[in-house]
Amino acid sequence: MTTFLGGVLIVLLSSILAGLVRVLRGPRMADRMMAAQLFGTSAVAILIILSRVTDSPAFLDVAMVFALLAAVTLVAFVALALRRVR
Amino acid sequence: MLDLVAGLLIALGTVFFVAGTVGLLRFPDIYCRLHALTKADGLGLALIALGASLMARTPGEVFRIVLIWFFVALASAVGGHLIAAYARRMDRTREGSLRHD
Amino acid sequence: MTDPLILFDLLLAGSIVALAVAVLSVRDLFTAIVVFIVFGLLSALAWARLAAPDVALAEAAIGTGVTGALLLKTLHHLRHFSDGQTQDAARDLTAVQPVPMGVTVANAAFCGLVALGLAVAFLGAPQAGPGFDALVSDAMPHSGVAHPVTAVLLNFRAYDTLMEVVVLLAAVIAVWQIERGLTEAPAPALGMVWAGFARLTLPAIVVIGTYLLWKGAEAPGGAFQGGAVLAAVGLLLLLSRLYVPQPSHRGLARWAFVLGTGVFAGVALLVTGGGRVAFQYPPEHAKTLILLIEGLVTISIAVTLAALFHGREPVALNAPESRHDT
Numbered sequence: 001m002t003t004f005l006g007g008v009l010i011v012l013l014s015s016i017l018a019g020l021v022r023v024l025r026g027p028r029m030a031d032r033m034m035a036a037q038l039f040g041t042s043a044v045a046i047l048i049i050l051s052r053v054t055d056s057p058a059f060l061d062v063a064m065v066f067a068l069l070a071a072v073t074l075v076a077f078v079a080l081a082l083r084r085v086r
Numbered sequence: 087m088l089d090l091v092a093g094l095l096i097a098l099g100t101v102f103f104v105a106g107t108v109g110l111l112r113f114p115d116i117y118c119r120l121h122a123l124t125k126a127d128g129l130g131l132a133l134i135a136l137g138a139s140l141m142a143r144t145p146g147e148v149f150r151i152v153l154i155w156f157f158v159a160l161a162s163a164v165g166g167h168l169i170a171a172y173a174r175r176m177d178r179t180r181e182g183s184l185r186h187d
Numbered sequence: 188m189t190d191p192l193i194l195f196d197l198l199l200a201g202s203i204v205a206l207a208v209a210v211l212s213v214r215d216l217f218t219a220i221v222v223f224i225v226f227g228l229l230s231a232l233a234w235a236r237l238a239a240p241d242v243a244l245a246e247a248a249i250g251t252g253v254t255g256a257l258l259l260k261t262l263h264h265l266r267h268f269s270d271g272q273t274q275d276a277a278r279d280l281t282a283v284q285p286v287p288m289g290v291t292v293a294n295a296a297f298c299g300l301v302a303l304g305l306a307v308a309f310l311g312a313p314q315a316g317p318g319f320d321a322l323v324s325d326a327m328p329h330s331g332v333a334h335p336v337t338a339v340l341l342n343f344r345a346y347d348t349l350m351e352v353v354v355l356l357a358a359v360i361a362v363w364q365i366e367r368g369l370t371e372a373p374a375p376a377l378g379m380v381w382a383g384f385a386r387l388t389l390p391a392i393v394v395i396g397t398y399l400l401w402k403g404a405e406a407p408g409g410a411f412q413g414g415a416v417l418a419a420v421g422l423l424l425l426l427s428r429l430y431v432p433q434p435s436h437r438g439l440a441r442w443a444f445v446l447g448t449g450v451f452a453g454v455a456l457l458v459t460g461g462g463r464v465a466f467q468y469p470p471e472h473a474k475t476l477i478l479l480i481e482g483l484v485t486i487s488i489a490v491t492l493a494a495l496f497h498g499r500e501p502v503a504l505n506a507p508e509s510r511h512d513t
Binding site: 001004005008011012015016018019021022028030031033034035037038041042044045048049051052055057060061063064067068070071074075078081082 | 089093096097099100103104106107110111116119120123126127130131134135138141142143144146147150151153154155157158161162164165168169171172173175176
Binding site for chain 3: 002020029032033035050056065072
């Protein structure tokens with residue numbers, strides 16, 4: 001089971017790395033920001049699995065912090081960007 | 087048996103994450119990408135969370151996993167809404183093209 | 188392959204280095220910020236893999252909650268602070284200047300030397316030395332708390348932590364001194380969906396922040412983690428204009444800034460007055476004192492980080508006229 005979950009972790013991390021292409025290419029700021037948002041969710045998934053594999057429930061708290069603060073950067077981006085348009 | 091089901095759910099969830107990334111890379115514009123992404127990560131994380139809670143040792147862990155899923159789903163929905171609203175307003179004011187590079 | 192996660196670890200380590208290179212080499216500053224946020228995300232995973240959940244928590248809270256927003260705000264200022272003047276001035280500031288070849292070569296040589304020095308130090312160090320594990324676990328009963336990291340941070344090496352809190356205080360004093368003239372357009376309303384989300388999420392973040400502080404006594408968590416999570420609440424309140432800083436709140440904010448440092452230093456002085464070394468708490472009161480310091484430091488960290496995000500001292504021209512637009 002651990003080997004299988006290790007494989008899953010590698011796939012999830014690789015999908016983050018592949019998604020980085022969208023961050024680098026854009027073309028719009030919103031594209032880049034949105035990609036970072038997806039990575040946040042992937043990181044949460046990775047942490048949930050890691051907490052199972054290494055049997056450390058403390059990682060769930062880390063995942064919880066990610067989950068609760070996921071919106072902060074995004075809201076900062078939207079609020080600041082709209083401030084300019086008006 | 088339970089482990090097998092959990093493994094299947096986690097594998098399926100991972101497939102959705104990969105699908106979301108493919109959509110992020112291949113879809114033509116921001117609205118399509120947003121569609122791919124919010125759906126994929128919502129379902130992907132739900133499946134992985136379900137699989138992980140089947141393997142959890144204590145009810146406390148299950149509770150925390152459910153809470154995590156709930157807040158990610160919430161943030162993802164609201165985040166998608168904000169990004170879409172932002173992109174639309176940018177398109178309208180014609181300043182959206184400012185940052186094409 | 189003894190550890191099934193070894194491949195994951197290698198990939199993670201490689202990605203972190205690649206992302207660090209990307210942050211430095213990307214031309215567009217906004218892209219650099221987003222890459223840096225991803226860098227923080229993966230660093231938190233790396234800390235988790237290194238079995239350091241305390242650091243992973245801090246990185247998660249600061250990296251995703253505060254740093255990204257602070258950098259975005261800074262970029263926003265850089266690009267728009269000259270709205271009255273020419274656009275070119277702002278662009279000059281944000282553009283990456285070409286570096287002369289000589290500087291690049293000198294930099295590369297210097298980095299090579301540092302890397303060489305680190306390699307020599309690493310290879311020369313005794314492998315798998317005993318470290319301070321035994322020392323810390325021997326002293327744990329006198330520390331007043333059950334979690335070794337908290338014991339080290341707030342008891343055995345408390346002076347170090349005190350200095351970290353002082354750094355934050357110095358930063359906010361500097362920002363309030365420097366940033367005075369900037370005026371900002373009022374933030375737009377983010378809409379009903381956001382308002383509902385904020386109403387549901389903000390209390391949850393407060394609960395989790397307090398939980399992390401509370402847990403710090405016996406498990407990973409503590410003042411910095413709790414403070415950073417609570418600071419995110421401040422950021423969200425400021426961004427959605429649920430809270431608009433008023434000039435009349437300056438006094439209260441100043442008290443909140445110095446609260447942590449003041450009490451921390453005050454306890455150290457009091458203990459010294461009792462004929463002990465600073466931070467050598469009397470064992471029967473150690474837990475109370477540590478929790479008192481941690482709680483107040485948490486408040487200071489949260490308020491200070493939020494104030495740093497706001498960027499300047501609240502001034503009178505911030506009229507309360509836009510309060511109803513949330």
